[in-house]
Amino acid sequence: MNSEDQVDRKRPRIEYEREAAAAAAARRAEVDNPYTNHPTLYMDDGNIIMKCTSSTTLFRVHRSILSKHSTVLDALFKTAASQQPPNKLRECLFVEMADDKDDLAGLLVAIYDGIHVTVPEELTVETFPSFAGLLRVTTKYKIERVRQLLINRLHEEWPSALDKHDAKVAAFSTRYLAQQNMDDTIVHPASVIALLHDCAYTPPDLMGPLFYDLSKRTWQFGGDAAGHHLAPLTPSDMEKFIVGMTKIRSAHVKSTEAPLHVITKPTCKAALLPEWLRRVYATLYRSNNYMCTPMEDWSAFLVILKASPPWVCRDCHTLLIKHCERMRQDLWKTVLTSFT
Structure with a gap:
């Protein structure tokens, strides 16, 4: 057997060993660093790292900026820092959050944009989930300025003034005639009612128009989706709905x-x-x-x-x-x- 034959036999084994070593190194790296940095909200000069319980995404932000705008977050950070020893990751205070990752990202963007948020012109099934998530977290962490902008948008969509209600109905009728498949994009009022309960905000001048809008949606009830549109309502809200509809x-x-x-x-x-x-x-x-x-x-x-x-x-x-x-x-x- 010449030397060339020996080299040819050894090459596949050497390549296999290299691939196995690379795979093992990748697995070790994944164990050592199981996290993913958020593409825009992981800042190298940040001094606190936040992670949602249900996600591996890390947010590295500035404690002073968040504490300035939320007394709730400030208290949360102080509690985390007082632990002995404090939980740290990458030499930063590490805090796990119980929120949804996208909701927390929306909150951080609003804070870093100067307590500003772009409120959607139309509340649809596409825009409502992020709108609802942001309202929940701004309510939870008492970011009042952003929360009030979102609340005002709901009042605009379901106004208590009769002339504004009439204008909304007229505008909806015009859009509906031009776009017959609008049913698929409309945010159902029952979902908004459930959201307001989550946020402990149920004023009569908003709940009344919402429930009235719900009482008009008989054309959506029944069929293959029977029960779907009322599913977000609590038993208490179902009673209010039935009694209120009877009164009207x-x-x-x-x-x-x-x-x-x-x-x-x-x-x-x-x-x-x-x-x-x-x-x-x-x-x-x-x-x-x-x-x-x-x-x-x-x-x-x-x-x-x-x-x-x-x-x-x-x-x-x-x-x-x-x-x-x-x-x-x-x-x-x-x-x-x-x-x-």
Whole structure:
């Protein structure tokens, strides 16, 4: 056997041993350093490292900056630093967090951007998860400025002022007609109600419009996804939903009684009754939507009333319009107070 044959036989074994050694080294490195640095929130000059319990991603940040904006984080860091010995990683104070990694990242970005956050123009199934996560962590760590921006966005989406509610409904109708598949992107109000409970923020002027919006969503109920849309609600919220919806339906039915008491002339009273019953049946008692949109139906009724030839004299017609506008405003007050 010549020397060349011996070299050829040894080469595969040598290559195998090299590959095995490299793999073993990689495994040791993984054991020694099982973490992944966040691509933008791991700062070499940071003096505290944070890691979420359910993630291996590390955030290396500046303790003084976080403590300045959150008394809760400041207390958390002080507690961690007081441990004997303090838990450290890479010569930095090491703190494990119970939050979601993406939620914590959103919080840190908001803090480092000068307590600023870009609030989404539209709350959709794509933008809502990060919005909800940020609201939870800003509530938990009392970053009030960012939290208030997010709360204000919810009030804009579900306003308590009737004129703003009408504007939102009109804008939604326009978008819906132009985009028939919007159902798949709409954030369901039950998810928002659950989020507000998580954040201990349930004012009637926001919960009322949310529950009313939920009561209008009968077109989403049933089918293969039966029960899905109400799943986020607690048993207590389900009771509030049922009771509140019943109150609104009852107030709606009562509001449709012929307003003979506002008409001053006997001849106008006689003329009003048959027209009122016919118009009410056609507009306010529609069966195709189960009477679940009383505010919108009253709005449509007023449009018809103002555009149609008067059923009564001009003076009584003016009184009738004012009565219907007042009834609609009273019905909205019922919406705002029926889900407490």
